[in-house]
Structures are given as C-alpha cells and as structure tokens.
Amino acid sequence: xxxxxxxxxxxxxxxxxxxxxxxxxxxxxxxxxxxxxxxxxxxxxxxxxxxxxxxxxxxxxxxxxxxxxxxxxxxxxxxxxxxxxxxxxxxxxxxxxxxxxxxxxxxxxxxxxxxxxxxxxxxxxxxxxxxxxxxxxxxxxxxxxxxxxxxxxxxxxxxxxxxxxxxxxxxxxxxxxxxxxxxxxxxxxxxxxxxxxxxxxxxxxxxxxxxxxxxxxxxxxxxxxxxxxxxxxxxxxxxxxxxxxxxxxxxxxxxxxxxxxxxxxxxxxxxxxxxxxxxxxxxxxxxxxxxxxxxxxxxxxxxxxxxxxxxxxxxxxxxxxxxxxxxxxxxxxxxxxxxxxxxxxxxxxxxxxxx
Amino acid sequence: xxxxxxxxxxxxxxxxxxxxxxxxxxxxxxxxxxxxxxxxxxxxxxxxxxxxxxxxxxxxxxxxxxxxxxxxxxxxxxxxxxxxxxxxxxxxxxxxxxxxxxxxxxxxxxxxxxxxxxxxxxxxxxxxxxxxxxxxxxxxxxxxxxxxxxxxxxxxxxxxxxxxxxxxxxxxxxxxxxxxxxxxxxxxxxxxxxxxxxxxxxxxxxxxxxxxxxxxxxxxxxxxxxxxxxxxxxxxxxxxxxxxxxxxxxxxxxxxxxxxxxxxxxxxxxxxxxxxxxxxxxxxxxxxxxxxxxxxxxxxxx
Numbered sequence: 262x263x264x265x266x267x268x269x270x271x272x273x274x275x276x277x278x279x280x281x282x283x284x285x286x287x288x289x290x291x292x293x294x295x296x297x298x299x300x301x302x303x304x305x306x307x308x309x310x311x312x313x314x315x316x317x318x319x320x321x322x323x324x325x326x327x328x329x330x331x332x333x334x335x336x337x338x339x340x341x342x343x344x345x346x347x348x349x350x351x352x353x354x355x356x357x358x359x360x361x362x363x364x365x366x367x368x369x370x371x372x373x374x375x376x377x378x379x380x381x382x383x384x385x386x387x388x389x390x391x392x393x394x395x396x397x398x399x400x401x402x403x404x405x406x407x408x409x410x411x412x413x414x415x416x417x418x419x420x421x422x423x424x425x426x427x428x429x430x431x432x433x434x435x436x437x438x439x440x441x442x443x444x445x446x447x448x449x450x451x452x453x454x455x456x457x458x459x460x461x462x463x464x465x466x467x468x469x470x471x472x473x474x475x476x477x478x479x480x481x482x483x484x485x486x487x488x489x490x491x492x493x494x495x496x497x498x499x500x501x502x503x504x505x506x507x508x509x510x511x512x513x514x515x516x517x518x519x520x521x522x523x524x525x526x527x528x529x530x531x532x533x534x535x536x537x538x539x540x541x542x543x544x545x546x547x548x549x550x551x552x553x554x555x556x557x558x559x560x561x562x563x564x565x566x567x568x569x570x571x572x573x574x575x576x577x578x579x580x581x582x583x584x585x586x587x588x589x590x591x592x593x594x595x596x597x598x599x600x601x602x603x604x605x606x607x608x609x610x611x612x613x614x615x616x
Numbered sequence: 617x618x619x620x621x622x623x624x625x626x627x628x629x630x631x632x633x634x635x636x637x638x639x640x641x642x643x644x645x646x647x648x649x650x651x652x653x654x655x656x657x658x659x660x661x662x663x664x665x666x667x668x669x670x671x672x673x674x675x676x677x678x679x680x681x682x683x684x685x686x687x688x689x690x691x692x693x694x695x696x697x698x699x700x701x702x703x704x705x706x707x708x709x710x711x712x713x714x715x716x717x718x719x720x721x722x723x724x725x726x727x728x729x730x731x732x733x734x735x736x737x738x739x740x741x742x743x744x745x746x747x748x749x750x751x752x753x754x755x756x757x758x759x760x761x762x763x764x765x766x767x768x769x770x771x772x773x774x775x776x777x778x779x780x781x782x783x784x785x786x787x788x789x790x791x792x793x794x795x796x797x798x799x800x801x802x803x804x805x806x807x808x809x810x811x812x813x814x815x816x817x818x819x820x821x822x823x824x825x826x827x828x829x830x831x832x833x834x835x836x837x838x839x840x841x842x843x844x845x846x847x848x849x850x851x852x853x854x855x856x857x858x859x860x861x862x863x864x865x866x867x868x869x870x871x872x873x874x875x876x877x878x879x880x881x882x883x884x885x886x887x888x889x890x891x892x893x894x895x896x897x898x899x900x901x902x903x904x905x906x907x908x909x910x911x912x913x914x915x916x917x918x
Contacts, residue, residue, distance in 0.1 A: 312745075312746075312749045334811060337809070337811050337814075338811065340811075340813035340814075341811050341812045341813050344702075344812060344813050344816075345707075345812070347695070347699060348699040348700070348702060348703045348707070350699070351695065351696040351697075351698075351699030351700050351703070352699070352700060352703060354696055355696060355700060355720070355723070355780075355783060358780050359719065359723055361734065361738050361739075362726065362730065362731065362734040362738075362780075364738075365733070365734050365737050365738040366730055366733060366734065369733075369737060417620075418620045418623050421620030421621065422620055422621045422623065422624065425618060425620065425621035426621070429618070429621075431618065431621070433621075437621045437622070437624070437625075439905075439908055440622075440624040440625050440628065441624050442904065442908045443624075443628060443901060443904055443905060443908070444624045444627060444628055445904075446834075446837045446838075446841075446900050446901065446903070446904030446907075447628075447631065447841075447897065447900065447901075448840070448841020448842070448843070448871060448896055448897070448900055449728075449841065449843060450841065450843040450871040450874055450875065450893065450896070451631065451635075451841065451893050451896060451897045451900075452631075454635065454874065454889075454890060454893040455630070455631045455634060455635065455893075458634045458635055458637075458638040458890050458893075459630065459634045462638060462886065462890075463638075479627060479631075482623070482624065482627075483624070486624075536725045537725075539727070540726075540727020540728065540729055540730065541727065541728070542727070542728065542729045542843070542844045543728075543843040543844055543871065543875065546875055546878065547878065568727065568729050568844075571729050571733070572729060572844060575732075575733060575736065575848070586733070587733060587737075590729065590730050590733050593727060593729070593730065594726070594727075594730055597725055597726065597727060598722075601721075601722060601725045605718065
C-alpha cells in the first residue's frame with residue numbers, strides 16, 4: 262500500500278527541453294483568443310457597453326492566463342499565467358500607443374504635404390490661406406542651421422568630456438560623470454530659459470538662431486558625451502598598451518589610436534545627439550522668436566524652425582494652418598527617423614565588425 | 617581636455633546663478649515664502665497695459681500640479697515598463713527582443729511636440745470619455761470627483777501622455793539591470809523548479825531593485841520637466857491647488873505655465889517665470905542626483 266502511494270507521488274517527467282507540445286499550443290491559442298472574442302461578442306450583442314466590455318476583457322484575459330497556467334503546470338503555473346497576461350497588456354498598450362501616434366500624424370499630415378510645402382517659405386501666408394500655397398522651407402533651413410551650429414559646438418566638447426573620463430582618468434572622473442548625468446536631466450524649458458535669462462533678457466543679444474543653437478547645445482552635450490564615453494570604452498585596451506609600448510605619448514594614443522578606432526561610434530554619438538534635439542520645441546520658444554521669412558543668418562534677427570512652426574500653427578483655430586502644422590510634424594518625424602536609422606545602421610555595423 | 621570636461625559644471629552653475637539672479641526682482645517683490653506657497657498667478661495688467669494692483673505670483677499650484685501628473689505618469693508607466701523589460705529579457709526570442717528594443721528606442725526619439733499633436737487629436741477625444749466614465753461610475757471615490765462636467769484638460773490625460781513619453785526611459789534602464797542578473801542565479805532557480813514568476817520574484821527583482829528605482833527616478837525627472845505635450849492638453853488653474861481630483865480639468869505644470877505666460881509677460885512677470893524655472897531646475901536636479909546616487913550604489917554593490 263505504502264509502496265503504491267510513493268509510486269503515485271513521483272511526478273511524471275516534464276521534459277523541459279520539449280518546450281511546446283501540441284496541447285500547449287492549443288491551450289495558449291484558446292487562452293489568447295477566447296476572452297477577446299467573448300468580450301467582442303457581448304459588446305456586439307449590446308449586453309455590455311464599450312467600457313464594461315473592455316474591463317470584462319481585462320479580467321477575463323487575466324483569468325484565462327491563470328487557468329491556462331494551472332492546466333499547463335499545476336499550481337505553480339498560476340502566477341506565471343497571470344504575469345504573462347499582464348505582460349501582454351503592457352505590450353499591447355505600447356504597441357497601440359505607438360501606432361496611434363504615427364497614424365495620427367501621418368493621416369493628418371499628408372493632406373498639406375506637397376513639394377511646394379517643403380521648398381516655399383511662409384511669407385504672405387495667413388492662417389486661412391489655402392493649402393496650395395506657402396510651406397516650411399524656411400523652417401527646415403532654420404532647423405538645419407540651428408542643429409548644425411549646436412552640433413559644431415557640442416560634439417567637440419562632448420567627445421573631449423568622454424576622452425577625459427575614459428582616457429585621461431583624472432581624479433575627478435566620477436565627479437565629471439555625475440555632472441554630465443545631472444546635465445542630461447536639465448529640462449528643455451530650463452535650457453531655453455537660461456539662454457534667455459543670460460543673453461536676451463539682459464540685452465546682450467536679440468532673438469536669433471544662434472541663441473537657439475546655444476540652448477540646443479545644453480541638451481545635446483550630455484547625450485553626445487555619454488554615448489561617446491560608452492563607445493570609447495569599447496576600444497580594446499590592447500591597442501592602447503601597444504601604442505604606449507611603441508613610445509607614443511598619451512595625447513598621441515588618443516588622437517591616433519583611440520579616436521580613429523572609435524570613429525563610427527563617435528558618428529553614432531553625434532547622430533543620437535541630433536535626434537535628441539531636432540524636435541525640441543521648448544528651448545526655441547524663448548530664443549529664436551520664429552519668423553515667416555527665410556533667414557539663413559543665425560546672428561541676424563528672428564529665425565524659424567520646424568518645432569516652433571508646429572507649436573504656433575496648431576494653436577491657430579483655422580483648419581488650413583492646423584493641416585500645415587501636422588504636415589510639418591510629419592516632416593519632423595521623417596527627419597528624426599532618418600537620423601535615428603542612420604545611427605542604428607552605423608552602430609550595427611560596428612557590432613558586426615567587432616564579432 | 618580638463619577644461620572641456622568641466623564645461624558641464626560651468627553650465628550647471630551658470631544656469632543656477634542666472635536663474636536666481638534674474639528672478640530676484642520678482643521674488644523680492646513677493647517674498648520667497650509667498651512665491652513658493654502662493655497659488656495665484658496674476659500680473660494684474662489690464663488689456664491696455666496699465667497695472668492696477670500689485671501683481672501676485674505664486675508657484676504652489678503649478679508645482680503640485682507638476683508633481684501630480686508625474687505621479688500619474690509613473691503609476692501607469694512603471695508596470696508597463698517592467699512588463700516589457702521582463703518580456704525582452706526573459707521571454708522573447710533574440711530576434712523579437714532586438715525588434716522590441718529598437719521600437720522602444722525609437723519611441724524615445726519621437727519629439728515631444730509630436731506627442732503633443734497626438735494628445736490633442738487622438739488621445740483627448742478618447743481620454744475624456746474614460747474620465748467621464750470614471751466620474752460617473754466611481755465618482756464616490758474622491759480621486760475621481762468632477763463637479764464641472766468637463767473632462768478635457770484634466771491631469772489624467774496629461775498623465776497618460778507623460779506615461780507614454782517616459783516608458784521608453786524606464787524600460788531601457790530596467791531592461792539593462794534585469795539583463796545583468798547573473799545567469800547562474802537564474803539557472804539555479806530554474807533547476808530548483810522555479811518557473812518565471814518565482815525566478816523574477818526571488819532572483820531577478822531583488823537583484824535589479826535599486827536599478828529599477830533609479831530608472832523610475834530618471835523617468836520622474838523627465839516627466840517633471842516635460843513641456844510642450846503637457847501644455848497642449850492640460851488646463852492650468854490658478855488660485856487653488858487641485859490636490860488629487862485627477863479627472864477634474866484643473867491642473868498645473870510649471871513648464872506649461874512658463875510657456876503659456878511668456879509671450880505676454882512684462883519684465884517683472886518674466887522675472888517671476890524665471891523663478892518658476894529655477895524651482896523646476898532644482899527639483900529635476902535633486903531627482904536626477906538621487907537617481908544617479910542609487911544607480912552608483914548598485915554598481916559598487918557588485
């Protein structure tokens with residue numbers, strides 16, 4: 262009697278290496294489809310209102326996860342099933358939001374997006390002008406100039422900061438790291454206000470593109486410095502030792518060995534920095550003032566930029582101006598995607614090159 | 617090289633110095649305590665530009681509003697972020713994980729103004745219905761009370777926008793710390809029969825706890841300073857503090873206050889706005905410093 266009881270208590274082998282059996286697949290499919298289907302049905306039949314159906318779906322899905330977990334693994338599967346259902350909701354949330362963001366900008370943005378919208382400026386255009394006239398050519402130029410100047414200032418300083426942290430290894434390395442971290446937390450509105458308070462409010466400068474570039478620099482520098490720091494850490498120690506053994510000075514090791522090795526990574530750092538600032542609006546509100554004319558001189562009077570154009574356009578109560586703002590947002594989004602993809606492709610090449 | 621390295625120190629001190637210096641006139645006219653605890657914000661300037669009474673400037677309502685929407689954002693974003701991080705690190709196949717990582721990083725790169733447009737055109741029309749439903753069905757909870765009958769411009773909606781914007785930040789940091797859980801510990805847990813939840817609960821989360829706290833603080837810092845997206849969807853109310861009624865269209869945000877009032881401000885009000893910027897700067901600096909400090913102890917613990 263006791264022998265049989267012991268025999269029964271021995272669990273059947275679970276074969277953990279066989280991850281999915283046919284039953285499992287059916288179980289997972291049922292647990293993922295049934296709750297949604299039921300809620301949809303109840304909503305369509307008019308038994309539940311939309312909100313109730315949604316809540317019912319959440320509860321039903323989590324219960325289904327729990328039940329599937331219990332069937333699959335017994336009591337231990339309960340928490341896993343609930344967890345996986347909850348994770349599914351998190352993924353669905355972020356997926357929905359992201360497609361909704363892109364969808365809303367693309368659908369509302371294509372209306373005014375014509376070739377003329379890219380190349381013309383906004384002079385003589387009122388908020389009610391029809392969509393066939395005017396454009397954001399001036400704002401695109403402005404954004405390119407402002408971001409370009411910010412890049413010229415922040416990339417050298419950012420890389421120098423990274424070199425200080427990884428190569429010079431001075432005593433205050435940790436302090437500098439902390440400062441860069443603190444600087445990356447400066448809100449964009451404060452960056453703009455700071456430039457305004459120091460240079461414009463005091464009468465030293467007027468509103469112009471260069472002020473916008475300075476505000477961007479504050480936001481861009483920490484991104485560049487931190488990415489560059491990570492990139493420089495990837496340079497093999499052997500290379501440095503070899504160069505030092507050949508009699509190179511520290512400065513030469515950095516300029517002739519470390520930086521050339523990390524070249525692609527440093528370009529990535531720059532691109533990530535650009536992607537960080539290109540859509541920032543708040544710093545521009547206090548620094549470049551905005552303009553409807555084309556102004557390509559960053560130190561001569563107000564300048565336009567895409568984010569500021571969107572910011573002002575969307576507050577207008579007129580449909581054409583709003584459509585133009587959404588198109589400008591689409592242009593901005595495309596710019597960001599270009600810089601982001603470039604950075605990704607370059608850093609991907611680096612990783613492959615390493616392996 | 618050293619000079620460049622301390623550029624950030626110079627910039628940070630200059631920010632602090634100039635914001636304090638330029639906001640002194642307003643703070644002197646109000647008194648520091650009134651400026652920090654007052655809720656009114658009125659330059660008392662009439663349309664023809666004449667000042668009738670003494671202007672009053674207080675940031676308390678805006679300050680609490682900023683914190684309130686940041687709390688809402690964190691409440692939504694934290695579980696979502698941790699869920700995604702767990703999925704990427706422990707469940708997803710390598711290819712799916714790479715795809716998700718890129719997607720989340722891309723989400724972080726979307727400019728805040730684009731989120732602002734999304735919030736106006738897509739989120740507000742839906743979000744106001746959710747707010748209304750909360751009031752009508754759960755209105756007995758003080759949190760969801762709404763006497764005004766309007767559900768547009770609530771802290772609730774602003775919080776949702778912010779939660780979307782800080783999710784990538786919290787996710788990527790959580791992902792990194794969870795990914796650093798020693799594989800030996802995970803294998804050991806699985807060998808002892810630990811399935812996903814026990815492994816997370818007893819191995820991965822304790823290991824990554826302070827990293828996740830640091831990530832949350834980082835997200836909080838970002839949420840506190842966010843400007844444009846909040847500016848579009850939040851109705852700023854002066855004169856009283858909306859402590860907790862999140863579906864009431866009465867909110868505050870220092871950053872939005874600055875953007876909203878800036879263009880029509882006289883020098884004294886600009887000075888007061890710079891004071892608001894100073895308060896915001898200090899808070900984000902403190903939050904970020906705590907985050908860095910926590911992150912550093914995690915590293916040295918190992």
